[in-house]
Amino acid sequence: MKIIQNLLAVSILFAMLTFTSCRTEEVEIIEAPQEEVLVANSPAAILMKNIATNDGSADNIIDNSNCFNILLPVTVFVNGLEIIVDSEDDFNTIEAIFDEFEDDNDDLQIQFPIVIVAADYTQITINNLAEFTALSANCNGPNVSDDDIECLDFQYPIIASIFNANNELLDTITIQTDEQMYNFIDTINVNDIINIQFPITVTTFDGLTITVNDFNELVSTINDYADACDEDDDNDYNDDDCNDCTDNQLTNILTQCTDWTVDKLERNDIDLEDNFTGYTFNFTANGTINITSVGGNYTGTWAASGSGNNISVTVTVPDFTDLNNTWILHEIEQDGETKVDLRLGDDRLRFESDCTGTGGGNVDDTALTNALTMGDWYITYYFDDADETANYNGYVFNFASDGNATTTISGTATPGFWTTSAGDQTALELNLNFGTSVPLDELAEDWDVLEVTNDIIRLKDISGGNGSNDYLTFERNPSGGGPNNLSIVLGSGNWVVSSYTDDGVDETADYNGYQLNFDSNGTVIADNGTPINGTWTTQSSGSVLILDFGTSMPFDELNDDWDVVSITSTQVKVQDVSGGNGGTDILILDKL
Known part of the structure; x- marks a missing residue:
C-alpha cells in the first residue's frame, strides 16, 4: 500500500x-x-x-512536586538530621524518620542550590527556596495535571x-x-x-x-x-508500604506468632496503648482473638480480606471497644520483632510480637527476671521532663515470677503486673502497669532496659507525645545514689576511652594514648601531648551525658547526648541510638 x-x-x-x-x-x-x-x-x-515522560512524583517526599524531580545527590535536613540522598533507597530513610514519632511536626529542608529535571528532561538550576517555591507552586497535589504514565x-x-x-x-x-x-x-x-x-x-x-x-x-x-496503579502524586508516602502484602501472609503471621501486645493505639488523636499494658493477644485461624491479662481473660473476633494496600482487617472485641474497627493494613514489619500496623484515617492500631511465645521470646530476659523477682525494690530515680523521684518515696515494689507485682506504702498494697519483650532501642524492655492511681499511673510504659544487676535496674522510655526521654531506676537501697552521682564520678581523676563502637564497628584504637580530664566548670580536655578541648554536662539528674568536642578529630565522633547505661567509681558506660538508622553507639570510659 x-x-x-x-x-x-x-x-x-x-x-x-x-x-x-x-x-x-x-x-x-x-x-x-x-x-x-x-x-x-x-x-x-x-x-x-x-x-x-520523566516521572516527577517518585521524590515527592522531598519536593512535593509531581512535574519534576531533583537530580541526585541532594542534601536535606530531616527533623534537624542531615541526610545525603544519593539514591531512591534514601527516600525510605526519610520516611522512617518521619514515622518514628506520630505526634511530632515533621520538617524537611533542602540545601540549595539544586538541579531539577523537568517532565521533558530539561535540567534547571534552582538557587534558593524562593525560586523553588515559585516553580513548584502549581506542581503539587492530586489534582495537578500530570500526563506521565507510570x-x-x-x-x-x-x-x-x-x-x-x-x-x-x-x-x-x-x-x-x-x-x-x-x-x-x-x-x-x-x-x-x-x-x-x-x-x-x-x-x-x-x-x-x-x-x-x-x-x-x-x-x-x-x-x-494507564490508571491501574497508584502513581503517588498525592504525597501520601505511607500508602504504598504494603504493596506486596496478602491476606494469607497476614493470617499466617498473626496466627503463627503468639502473645501479641498493643504497641500503639490512637483514636481521635488520643493515645490509648497504655490501657493495654500487660495484655497479650493471640489470634486463631478460625477468627478468634484470645486476650489474657492479670485482671482476666477476654475474647473477640477478627477477619481479613483483600490484597496489597487494600487489605481490610475487622477487629471486634466487646469488652474493649477502642480496638473495634474495620482497619486497613498499613504495613507488616519483621525486623527483630514483628509488627502489624493497622490504620483508618488518623486512627491507628499496631500489634507487636516477638514471635516465640513466652517471656522475652527471642530476647534473653533471664538476668532481668532473676533480679526483678528477688527481694524488695525501690524507685530511686524517676524523670519525666523534671525530676519526680520524690513522688515515690516510701513505695516498696515486689515482682512475682508469674507476672504479678505489688507496691506497698504505709501498709496499703496496690496490685500490678509486668511482662518483658523486645525493646524499641534496646534488646529488652520491661512493661509495667500498676493501674490508674497517682503517681503509679506514670509507670505504665514499655521501658527499654539499659542496665540490669542484682542491685540496680535502669530503664528509659521515649514519650509518645513529644518524643522526650523518661528515665526510671529501681535499686535495692531506698536511698539509692543511682544516676545522680555521674558528675561526681567523672569529676574525680583522669579517664581513658577503653571501648568505643560505632554501630558495631570497633573504633577504640582511634583514642589510644588519650587521657580525659573532666573539670567541674564544664570543660573536658583530651590530651595525648596535644590537648583537644571540649565541653561536658549532664542532664536528667545524671541520666544523660552530653559531650561536645567541636570538629576536633577523632573526638568529634563523641559529640552526642549519651544515655547512661551503668556507673561505678571506676567505669562509666553510655550509649546512643541513632535517630537515622537505629544503629547503636557504645562508649566506655575507665578511670586510671
Whole structure:
C-alpha cells in the first residue's frame, strides 16, 4: 500500500535526537504497513510520549512536586538530621524518620542550590527556596495535571525507521532510554513517516510482561493499564508500604506468632496503648482473638480480606471497644520483632510480637527476671521532663515470677503486673502497669532496659507525645545514689576511652594514648601531648551525658547526648541510638 507523506529534512531531525543511528548506504524501496506507521499527535504517539515522560512524583517526599524531580545527590535536613540522598533507597530513610514519632511536626529542608529535571528532561538550576517555591507552586497535589504514565514501561531497545515521501528508507534509529523516546516522539511532525519495528515489549507495574505486535495493540494495552496503579502524586508516602502484602501472609503471621501486645493505639488523636499494658493477644485461624491479662481473660473476633494496600482487617472485641474497627493494613514489619500496623484515617492500631511465645521470646530476659523477682525494690530515680523521684518515696515494689507485682506504702498494697519483650532501642524492655492511681499511673510504659544487676535496674522510655526521654531506676537501697552521682564520678581523676563502637564497628584504637580530664566548670580536655578541648554536662539528674568536642578529630565522633547505661567509681558506660538508622553507639570510659 502506497504511503504519500513527506519527511522533514533528515538533518533537522537528527540534530534533535541524541541516540544512535545508522544511515543506509543505498536507497531501498520498502512498503511500510499502515498499522506500523507512527503519526504525529496520533493516540499512539501521545501515549508513547506519556510513558516516556520523566516521572516527577517518585521524590515527592522531598519536593512535593509531581512535574519534576531533583537530580541526585541532594542534601536535606530531616527533623534537624542531615541526610545525603544519593539514591531512591534514601527516600525510605526519610520516611522512617518521619514515622518514628506520630505526634511530632515533621520538617524537611533542602540545601540549595539544586538541579531539577523537568517532565521533558530539561535540567534547571534552582538557587534558593524562593525560586523553588515559585516553580513548584502549581506542581503539587492530586489534582495537578500530570500526563506521565507510570503503570507500565517500555523494554528497550526499540528500533524506528525513517522514510521519505517515496517510501525510501533513509535511516534506522535505535532508542535505548525513556529520554531518547521522549525526544524522538517530540520531534515528529505531520510530514514524517516513522515505522516502529514490532513486536515490542512492555512491562506493567505488577511485573507482567506483554508482547505488542502493532500500534493498535499498543494503544489498547496502554489504555488498559494507564490508571491501574497508584502513581503517588498525592504525597501520601505511607500508602504504598504494603504493596506486596496478602491476606494469607497476614493470617499466617498473626496466627503463627503468639502473645501479641498493643504497641500503639490512637483514636481521635488520643493515645490509648497504655490501657493495654500487660495484655497479650493471640489470634486463631478460625477468627478468634484470645486476650489474657492479670485482671482476666477476654475474647473477640477478627477477619481479613483483600490484597496489597487494600487489605481490610475487622477487629471486634466487646469488652474493649477502642480496638473495634474495620482497619486497613498499613504495613507488616519483621525486623527483630514483628509488627502489624493497622490504620483508618488518623486512627491507628499496631500489634507487636516477638514471635516465640513466652517471656522475652527471642530476647534473653533471664538476668532481668532473676533480679526483678528477688527481694524488695525501690524507685530511686524517676524523670519525666523534671525530676519526680520524690513522688515515690516510701513505695516498696515486689515482682512475682508469674507476672504479678505489688507496691506497698504505709501498709496499703496496690496490685500490678509486668511482662518483658523486645525493646524499641534496646534488646529488652520491661512493661509495667500498676493501674490508674497517682503517681503509679506514670509507670505504665514499655521501658527499654539499659542496665540490669542484682542491685540496680535502669530503664528509659521515649514519650509518645513529644518524643522526650523518661528515665526510671529501681535499686535495692531506698536511698539509692543511682544516676545522680555521674558528675561526681567523672569529676574525680583522669579517664581513658577503653571501648568505643560505632554501630558495631570497633573504633577504640582511634583514642589510644588519650587521657580525659573532666573539670567541674564544664570543660573536658583530651590530651595525648596535644590537648583537644571540649565541653561536658549532664542532664536528667545524671541520666544523660552530653559531650561536645567541636570538629576536633577523632573526638568529634563523641559529640552526642549519651544515655547512661551503668556507673561505678571506676567505669562509666553510655550509649546512643541513632535517630537515622537505629544503629547503636557504645562508649566506655575507665578511670586510671
